[in-house]
Amino acid sequence: MTTDKRKRGAKKAGKAPAAQKSVRKPAAKAAARMPDAASEAASAPVRMRPTAGRRNPADAAQLGLELITSAPAVAAVMVAPGSPEAEHAQRIKTAVDELQAGNLEAAGAILEPMLAARAEDFETLHAGAVLRLRLGRFSEALELMQKAVTKNPGDAQAQQNLGAMLARQGRLEEAATYFTRAIAIDPRNVSAQTNLGLIYQSRGQIEAATACYKKAIAVDPGMAEGHSRLAAALKDVGDLPGAIASARRALELRPNYPEALGNLIHYLQHVCDWRDLPALEAKLDQLTGPALMRGTKSGETPLLSIVRSADPVRNLRVARAASKDLLASMASLNMHFPHDRRRGPRKKLTIGYLSGDFRNHPVAHLVRGLFQRHDRSRFRVIGYSYGPDDGSVYRSHIAASCDLFVDLRSTGTAAGARRIYEDGVDILIEITGYVAGHRLDIPALRPAPLQVSWLGFPGSTGAGFFDYAIVDQTVLPQSQATSFSERLIWMPHSYQINDSGQAISAKTFRRADFHLPENGFVFCCFNNTYKIEPKMFDLWMRLLKAVPGSVLWLLRSNAQAEENLKREAVARGVAPERLLFDGKLPKDQHLARLALADLALDTLIYNGHTTSSDALWAGVPVVGFSGTHFANRVSASLLTNLGLQELIAHNLERYEALVLELVRDPARLRGIRRTLAERRMRWPLFDTDRFVRNLEAALIGIWNLHEANKPPSPIVVADRDPMESAPFAPIPPAS
Structure with missing residues (x-):
């Protein structure tokens, strides 16, 4: 897509994104933003608590920034009894009490008339912002909170709440500024300390994140969320004993804390300490079973589910609940990409591959030979990376093998999705799934008309925003098709691609x-x-x-x-x-x-x-x-x-x-x-050429269904080569 076409696309889809680092030939450098935070509206009456989990420190969306927001405190002021000021202060206090009790209708009955009558009053603006946030009216809430902070920049709670709201939009650098201001005003503000720690963790600054969590815990030793979040940070740097100890402390403080319990189980799996697992897993089942019956998020992540349970029905229920929660967190972005206007004949399909693993990683080891083998007379290939650039030969080879390689590592959800849309991607293939550091927040916004899950996660995403999943008849027989939410593409051989050019060292080991x-x-x-x-x-x-x-x-x-x-x-x-x-x-x-x-x-x-x-x-x-x-x-x-x-x-x-x-x-x-x-x-x-030809046949097949205005349907791919063909020539690895 040309630059001019991109600009026209930006006008249709919304504001143009911040520039991302792209690699053509040669590579171009540009500025970028931090990723968006995936968060949800508060269900608790006073605050949204941060979840704990195994996260990629480079990814804020996966980090789970369910940031703490609080109802405003009401300061005592000297006013004459019976005066309008006294009546106003009493109404604010009553409204805040209702907010803290979770009585949103009662709080609204007080605050809405006051917002109309005294829109410039700090206390009303602050309380009204929290009310509208709780009601899911995010844009209005943000506007009111910004006005409140302008009115009274010395209020730590308002600064922290504005930071939390900005972080939910992926504006992490701005959010960090407000959290820092809140802490400067009130060093004992544990919400701001914890949320700032989440920002640091999203940047990979684990030492700084750990310091924030420890400061929050020092102020409030009984803060279970702080201990759970500290556990996740320690896990990120490989301190598994520390992570286990912190997760256990979180559970001591809150025995029925599903997220901390799920994380503790996974940490113990990593260290092969099985002694407490039967009791812990039984408790997790007890806590999360009702949530799964309701289809709501539980402490069991999709990855933990497939590690500990071979029940595909349970795996799907866990994944569905996770995807539902993810979609709810995206609602405040209110984005929609119009795809119908792009229908029609085209000479080439644009295929986008989205992954955090374009580096020295097992997924990259498998797909290294994929991109260069695509038929360029029929396909344009774009790689979208949100993982670290480790300087490995895998990274450089994959980048050089794509027609365009885009680094989304520091790009927010909205900007990342908008970039994919404006690049004209017809089929987006996500190859990470629910593993550490995923960015399913981006495909959740539907930037491509067809979206496919493949390779990185051995199970269903449970997500309605994926049309297809790539499988084979062994890993998923047709009799088990209902254990996936996606329509299935059955490859003729294995679903797993391999690299026929993978080198084996000539070094002789004994x-x-x-x-x-x-x-x-x-x-x-x-x-x-x-x-x-x-x-x-x-x-x-x-x-x-x-x-x-x-x-x-x-x-x-x-x-x-x-x-x-x-x-x-x-x-x-x-x-x-x-x-x-x-x-x-x-x-x-x-x-x-x-x-x-x-x-x-x-x-x-x-x-x-x-x-x-x-x-x-x-x-x-x-x-x-x-x-x-x-x-x-x-x-x-x-x-x-x-x-x-x-x-x-x-x-x-x-x-x-x-x-x-x-x-x-x-x-x-x-x-x-x-x-x-x-x-x-x-x-x-190990025949990479054959796999790619079969994959291309599948992609053309699902695109033809789309162009014919037919819904996604299962595809059984016919093999493009006879069994036991002549030996294939491997493409040598990149030097």
């Missing part, structure tokens, strides 16, 4: 380099520690006891997980030294070291995804577990598309037996490794 036994059997699992749970760990320990001299090789994620897993091994009669841990390496070296393992093991509720692909690409057979929801059918999808269904187990008994069969039949295992080596460059799983 087992001794990683303290692995030269002759013992080496099981490996490099999945994230939060995916490891007691049932599968029980099975793994039985395997070690059944195979003398064997070891289990795991990813070193955090010291606490290593300590806890060794303790759990001892409790199951396994010497702790048979669990070996290693940290991360550059990807090509990691793939080279993986080849030292004899067999890769899978996890139960949430399979290995990229980690399973990595093992297969490195030539290591994976014994996959196939369960009841998307997240634990991924390894089965990968193995199916290498013709290795013999390595798929559908229950734990068969899983254990299959592993032992392979260990005790070295010739069979060697044969599987040979088959894997032969098929790696021939079968669909």
Whole structure:
């Protein structure tokens, strides 16, 4: 789209956005804004409390800025009894009392006539602003609060409330100014301290955020929200023991605090401390069950749901509640993008890919070869990134492979959505989902006529603003289509793309380099520690006891997980030294070291995804577990598309037996490794060209339905190539 067309589009959709950093060839630099805050109207009578959660420090929308706003305090003033001033002061006090009690109708009956009669009175403006905010009349509330602060800039509470309202619009820098002013006026204003901490956390300034939360807690040690938010900040910097302690303190102060409880469970999963999980999860179910029945947000995030439950119906209910809450938080923006006027024939479809993972991240490892392979005679490709620029070869390769690469990291919700709309995106493909740091607030505003969820989150978004989700017949059989809110695009092979150009280091590793036994059997699992749970760990320990001299090789994620897993091994009669841990390496070296393992093991509720692909690409057979929801059918999808269904187990008994069969039949295992080596460059799983051609066919198909004014409908994509085609030529990695 040309610059002139962009300007015309801006006039149609609203004010032109602040400039974003875009990368064409060469890259252009421009200024940017901080992201918008995703927040909701207060349900409590006095204030909106900040939620706790595992957040990306670079993302304020995902951070959950449900900022604290308060009804104004009423100062005692010397007035003559019976005077108009005294009557006015009494009415204000009564109105504020009604606000604090949640009686909005009664407060409105007092305040609305006063707003009309004394619109320049500070107390009336302030109380009226809070009233209209509670009523959902955000624009009016903001205007009144701005007038109130102008009238009395020395009122800390008004400064803090205005900051909270600006933050809800994504105007975080302005909001931080007002929070800072409120603190300067009243250092004991815990609402301003907490909200300023949220702003710092959204910028990745975790040390400053932590200082704010600690100051708020020092003033009000009983502030459960402060402890919960401190826990989230500590988690962001990898201080899991500190995060766990702060989350526990929040629950001591407020035992029925769903967000803190959900976060504590996830923190404990990360460190593999399972001792309290049964009781904590039972309590979470007790607290969140009624909310899910009502379809309202609970303390269980969509990610936590798929990590701890393989029930696709429950997963969908949690996701629906989260998306409903997200949409409610977007209501104050009141944005609508007209798409009908853009219908009609076109030479190319513009495809936008939205992600926070265009960096050295497993998602980027998978999609690195996607963008350059799109047929430029039919498609224009734009990458929208809201994650950090880590300077990696993945980032630079993806940016160079797009026709346009836009950095939305410091861009608010409204401006980000407007940018996508003005770029003329026909189909927006979101590849992060409900994982850490997501920006589903942007697609929630519907900047593209068709929106697709894919790859990053192994489940339904539950969001009506996504028309389609990309799946396959293994991860989501047609019989389970109702467990997704989206219409489904069934790919002919795996839903997961892989990069056929992924390099494996030529460096020769020996087992001794990683303290692995030269002759013992080496099981490996490099999945994230939060995916490891007691049932599968029980099975793994039985395997070690059944195979003398064997070891289990795991990813070193955090010291606490290593300590806890060794303790759990001892409790199951396994010497702790048979669990070996290693940290991360550059990807090509990691793939080279993986080849030292004899067999890769899978996890139960949430399979290995990229980690399973990595093992297969490195030539290591994976014994996959196939369960009841998307997240634990991924390894089965990968193995199916290498013709290795013999390595798929559908229950734990068969899983254990299959592993032992392979260990005790070295010739069979060697044969599987040979088959894997032969098929790696021939079968669909690692054929990036074939995947892209099939994806393009799907995108054209859903666009044709849209152009025919037909509603989104399920699509079954026919394969564009015959099975076992000639070996495909990988595109080499970027230098």
